[in-house]
Amino acid sequence: MKLWAPAVWFRQVNPLLKMIFTLLALALALGLKTWTAMAVLVGFLLLLLLLTPRLPWLGWLGLGLLGGGAVLTYFTDSAGVMLTILRVLAILLPAPVLAGTTPPADLVRALQTVRLPVGLVLGVVLIWRFLPLIRQESERIWEANLLRGIDLKRHPRLIFSGLFVPLIFRMVSYADEVTVGLETRGYDPQAPHRPARAWRGADTVFCALVGVLLVSIGGWEWSH
């Protein structure tokens, strides 16, 4: 899969920086009081989301919500509606941006660099592995139903026995198998991993962009 150049750049940003930015964005989302400052933050997040492979649709959805909010604000003449919509978007958007632009191996490496507890790192690895698996397994089980002549869309009452039961079986057994798989690959969350990655140009550019963002947000927040 070929990625657009800015998207490649964003994948190269250190996951720790992205995590710090995620926390910062959440704090700002909860703390900002003016809709204009919140709009700057959401605008930046939407821009990042449009650079996220497989997730531009979420960016467009966010833009749609913003458009809807703008129309509502116009007719109700209340900035509160806009602020609420922006706040919800600012809370929801950082996580998919982080998840969609961070390869699992980079995330594990970053978590190990900051010496997070073993259980937490292992949990993240398994969840990172599980999310795409659940989707993939659901698709395959759905197809297997079709092959038996059962279209679950037309027979929703069969969804529990036809989809959920086999999916739960698969997930429970995968939980065991993946843990074994991790150990057979020599994965040890306590072992010293590859040294922390070097500072890259992408990190500098990202920090500069976040700096500009913070100054702009501060300007809007305190000047109004």
Place this chain on the structure above:
Amino acid sequence: MEPLITVRDLTFRYRNQPPVLRGVNLTVQPGALVLIAGATGSGKSTLLNCLAGIAPTHTGGELTGLIQCKDIVLNELGVRERGQYLGVVLQNVETQLFTETITEELNFGLENLNLAPAVLVQTRERALHELDLPHDRLLKDLSAGQKQRLVLACVLAMGQPLLLLDEPFAYLDPRSCEQLLALLIQRTQTGQTVVVVEHRTELVTRYATHCYHVHQGRLQPGLPPPVISEPLPSPQSQPTLTVKTTGLAYGPHPPYPDLQVSQGERVLLQGANGSGKTTLLRLLSGLVRPTQGKLEILGQDTHRISVAVLARTVGLVLQNPNHQLFAESVQEEIFQPGVDPAWARTLLERLNLPPAQHPQALSQGQKRRLALGAVLARRPRLCLLDEITVGQDPESLSLMLKLLGEFTTTGGTLMLTSHDPQVADYLQARVVQVSN
């Protein structure tokens, strides 16, 4: 010479079950290539799991006896600790993959060794070259055979003194099999030791230094007696066309060769790993729609027919049987609504399946036989089988192939993929090369 692995009086039982392995003794010298064969469910994989530490730590059960690597007793070590002495390739390779791309996957294992970056890159590149893998492919786009090659590359790159490989040839095309064999022989010559569990014994026997088989829980020297099956008579194809494709293509790939398959015919699709055999079967079953070309099943253009409707005449057994098993028991899986009970009983007997057992409690080989039974129970006119011969011992394979032979003599049409040359010989199938 001091043996690398010594197993003494090993007995293993799952909770509240009779022993799967009884009094196993095994001594493996450095540089040996050991083949372990045996019937499906005989305990071969369990033996490998005991050596790797997966049993009883992750499976539960009780293990007695001694497992030693040189002078280190392995019994007390977990899977990860044993990882410095042995590399393991599991039967289901999907569970050993954790990242998004081939390069990241190789890095993942090598980083666990804490190698210097330059050594890591060198080792990774060598492994990619040895198993003929590209750099930048996404794992989700790889075929089962390519994933198997990737896991093998990841494990071989780690360079432990002992390699435990559970059916490493299962999904490999003939070229990849030869490539892997050559690689394993080369590794044994440099002092690495390889223990292979494999049903396709003919691949490994000529190179193995020692052959064993597991029978009734005991490890016995030599291979199990061969199951001799006379090839089926050539199929009597009838003038009615079951499948007709014209310029059929999917995605950016070039079109498949045009196919005309008559009623009663047996067609074996062959091609290298990743050549598009599975995709062709999915196209024929309607699970994916062609981006170009025309597909006719029993004279009907399938363009506007839904998969659920097409499933009345077309049955597909998927590569992974776990997705196709829904019922609470084996019997229930076959006795579906509308299925003739007498026919269902016949299938249970012919496929040697335990009716009362839960489908998810069966071995992989038994699950594949059950998935086949569940498809044949609905008496499809066209049966599509994706690598269902994997994990079958010769006796089980013979049961399946006989049943499939009868399916075609009674008017059914069979199209399947398999890398096992015995299948083509036995079924007297027309071979169609797929090179997408």
